[in-house]
Amino acid sequence: xxxxxxxxxxxxxxxxxxxxxxxxxxxxxxxxxxxxxxxxxxxxxxxxxxxxxxxxxxxxxxxxxxxxxxxxxxxxxxxxxxxxxxxxxxxxxxxxxxxxxxxxxxxxxxxxxxxxxxxxxxxxxxxxxxxxxxxxxxxxxxxxxxxxxxxxxxxxxxxxxxxxxxxxxxxxxxxxxxxxxxxxxxxxxxxxxxxxxxxxxxxxxxxxxxxxxxxxxxxxxxxxxxxxxxxxxxxxxxxxxxxxxxxxxxxxxxxxxxxxxxxxxxxxxxxxxxxxxxxxxxxxxxxxxxxxxxxxxxxxxxxxxxxxxxxxxxxxxxxxxxxxxxxxxxxxxxxxxxxxxxxxxxxxxxxxxxxxxxxxxxxxxxxxxxxxxxxxxxxxxxxxxxxxxxxxxxxxxxxxxxxxxxxxxxxxxxx
Amino acid sequence: xxxxxxxxxxxxxxxxxxxxxxxxxxxxxxxxxxxxxxxxxxxxxxxxxxxxxxxxxxxxxxxxxxxxxxxxxxxxxxxxxxxxxxxxxxxxxxxxxxxxxxxxxxxxxxxxxxxxxxxxxxxxxxxxxxxxxxxxxxxxxxxxxxxxxxxxxxxxxxxxxxxxxxxxxxxxxxxxxxxxxxxxxxxxxxxxxxxxxxxxxxxxxxxxxxxxxx
Numbered sequence: 212x213x214x215x216x217x218x219x220x221x222x223x224x225x226x227x228x229x230x231x232x233x234x235x236x237x238x239x240x241x242x243x244x245x246x247x248x249x250x251x252x253x254x255x256x257x258x259x260x261x262x263x264x265x266x267x268x269x270x271x272x273x274x275x276x277x278x279x280x281x282x283x284x285x286x287x288x289x290x291x292x293x294x295x296x297x298x299x300x301x302x303x304x305x306x307x308x309x310x311x312x313x314x315x316x317x318x319x320x321x322x323x324x325x326x327x328x329x330x331x332x333x334x335x336x337x338x339x340x341x342x343x344x345x346x347x348x349x350x351x352x353x354x355x356x357x358x359x360x361x362x363x364x365x366x367x368x369x370x371x372x373x374x375x376x377x378x379x380x381x382x383x384x385x386x387x388x389x390x391x392x393x394x395x396x397x398x399x400x401x402x403x404x405x406x407x408x409x410x411x412x413x414x415x416x417x418x419x420x421x422x423x424x425x426x427x428x429x430x431x432x433x434x435x436x437x438x439x440x441x442x443x444x445x446x447x448x449x450x451x452x453x454x455x456x457x458x459x460x461x462x463x464x465x466x467x468x469x470x471x472x473x474x475x476x477x478x479x480x481x482x483x484x485x486x487x488x489x490x491x492x493x494x495x496x497x498x499x500x501x502x503x504x505x506x507x508x509x510x511x512x513x514x515x516x517x518x519x520x521x522x523x524x525x526x527x528x529x530x531x532x533x534x535x536x537x538x539x540x541x542x543x544x545x546x547x548x549x550x551x552x553x554x555x556x557x558x559x560x561x562x563x564x565x566x567x568x569x570x571x572x573x574x575x576x577x578x579x580x581x582x583x584x585x586x587x588x589x590x591x592x593x594x595x596x597x598x599x600x601x602x603x604x605x606x607x608x609x610x611x612x613x614x615x616x617x618x619x620x621x622x623x624x625x626x
Numbered sequence: 627x628x629x630x631x632x633x634x635x636x637x638x639x640x641x642x643x644x645x646x647x648x649x650x651x652x653x654x655x656x657x658x659x660x661x662x663x664x665x666x667x668x669x670x671x672x673x674x675x676x677x678x679x680x681x682x683x684x685x686x687x688x689x690x691x692x693x694x695x696x697x698x699x700x701x702x703x704x705x706x707x708x709x710x711x712x713x714x715x716x717x718x719x720x721x722x723x724x725x726x727x728x729x730x731x732x733x734x735x736x737x738x739x740x741x742x743x744x745x746x747x748x749x750x751x752x753x754x755x756x757x758x759x760x761x762x763x764x765x766x767x768x769x770x771x772x773x774x775x776x777x778x779x780x781x782x783x784x785x786x787x788x789x790x791x792x793x794x795x796x797x798x799x800x801x802x803x804x805x806x807x808x809x810x811x812x813x814x815x816x817x818x819x820x821x822x823x824x825x826x827x828x829x830x831x832x833x834x835x836x837x838x839x840x
Contacts, residue, residue, distance in 0.1 A: 476737050476738070479734075479737060480734050480737060483732075483733075483734045484734070487710065487711055490710075490711070491711065496680075496710065496711045497711070497713050497715070499686065500679070500680065500686040500687040501686070501687060505715065508715055509713045509714070509715035509716075512713075512714040512715050512718065512763075512767065512839075513714060513763050513766075513767060514767065515766060515767050515768070515769055515770050516770075
């Protein structure tokens with residue numbers, strides 16, 4: 212019983228602290244709200260493009276923090292509703308800032324964040340400070356009032372009432388503080404959770420990438436089936452035939468048998484080399500053996516352009532992700548060789564903040580335009596399955612930089 | 627000649643043992659996994675080792691790593707590495723140790739018995755046997771480079787055969803020209819690529835491979 216009370220008191224103190232923290236961040240939120248509104252107003256004269264992203268990201272950061280707190284402190288899950296961010300490499304420079312602003316302001320979630328930071332201020336000041344006030348009032352009634360009653364001559368009504376009120380508010384504070392915080396979390400959820408429309412957008416995005424993926428893998432299976440059927444399989448049939456004939460001719464016509472056997476051997480060699488090509492297309496052996504780093508280095512050695520490879524991964528990604536990134540890089544390098552007339556290219560693979568990014572650049576002529584059926588579209592499709600994104604910057608005259616980014620976790624062991 | 631074999635596929639391992647025994651070699655140990663292969667190499671110090679790249683326990687590139695580790699401890703240990711696929715990257719790593727006595731071939735090549743056994747012998751003697759597919763990948767990578775474009779078609783053929791590790795006589799037989807013609811071609815190739823001429827066949831091959839791998 213006493214242990215339960217102690218635990219409850221501890222929890223209440225923690226909730227008081229959390230409420231205070233929420234109230235304090237709401238003050239920062241209102242400041243960022245004012246800055247955001249001011250800088251959005253300045254978009255009209257251009258300066259806004261430079262100024263707006265910073266406070267808007269600040270508001271977004273606070274909103275994300277609230278979502279995390281709602282989950283960690285009150286068990287209320289609030290999904291992040293934002294649209295996919297353009298890759299990091301494409302948001303520098305003036306044009307990049309404009310692109311960044313377009314993305315930020317085009318996302319309804321940004322506007323709801325702003326609305327939230329305005330309304331949140333009074334709501335949080337009330338709900339956040341409520342546990343503290345209840346407890347302080349309770350302490351006054353339970354500890355201070357009896358002392359005043361006993362040691363002072365004045366027996367005012369205030370102090371007489373203070374005791375029962377204090378007991379009541381202490382009881383409420385102790386029992387209700389988690390519920391008050393939860394109430395705030397639910398309020399946050401109502402304003403910051405994804406709307407139906409956002410969820411619908413996400414669903415249609417997923418449906419599209421899934422149907423792309425299903426279509427692509429069905430086409431891939433058909434290609435493999437055809438290659439096996441026309442290639443290795445038919446070679447093995449002729450191999451069996453030749454060996455069978457050679458068996459029959461061995462006694463009567465050894466010379467003919469010999470030439471049939473030689474033909475059979477050649478046929479087996481061709482079947483093997485076709486199978487090798489096929490395997491390379493399904494899952495490159497070097498990727499299985501060495502992971503992404505080794506495979507990209509091996510790839511670089513087979514490209515007729517000098518390629519600098521920097522891979523900085525503290526662990527390995529899941530096999531399907533590795534394969535998708537490998538083929539995307541291979542495709543990008545193939546484009547470099549085919550179209551760019553570059554003498555140098557570079558590949559950079561990193562993992563930051565839960566995202567794996569691969570950047571392929573060259574010093575070629577630039578002017579690459581992603582066509583509907585081009586290699587770049589293929590890369591996009593490959594990565595979309597993993598919620599990945601692709602961005603190409605290729606001004607006429609070069610350089611061309613293809614940035615690919617996808618969220619993924621790495622396994623910690625480096626093998 | 628004493629041979630150690632590291633190959634996990636039973637059919638191929640038995641086939642290799644039978645083949646090499648038939649050609650008068652002595653297979654002192656044939657093992658199917660990487661740890662016991664390394665022990666066998668260090669214990670027997672064979673005249674040549676034939677090793678599959680992909681071996682248990684992890685079925686990645688264990689065989690290659692065993693080959694490299696064994697050659698660190700026994701410099702110049704002749705090793706012929708076999709694989710279902712060839713990668714210039716692996717060739718580069720093997721060559722980086724720089725002792726020759728090295729082979730890197732597709733498994734397919736075992737079907738040409740005479741040539742395969744010749745490759746085993748070449749490696750055992752300290753020579754090089756590089757798979758034509760590795761060489762053609764290396765050459766196609768350099769196809770756009772200026773020095774290689776200056777070579778004539780014939781010179782390019784000679785270069786490819788030289789990179790595979792063939793001696794003058796072998797190149798001459800293959801291209802149906804005289805050995806004298808071959809050495810003329812080789813001199814011109816070295817001149818055009820800016821390589822120092824090397825008398826020793828083995829060093830000549832390494833120079834060419836290093837150039838192509840650069």
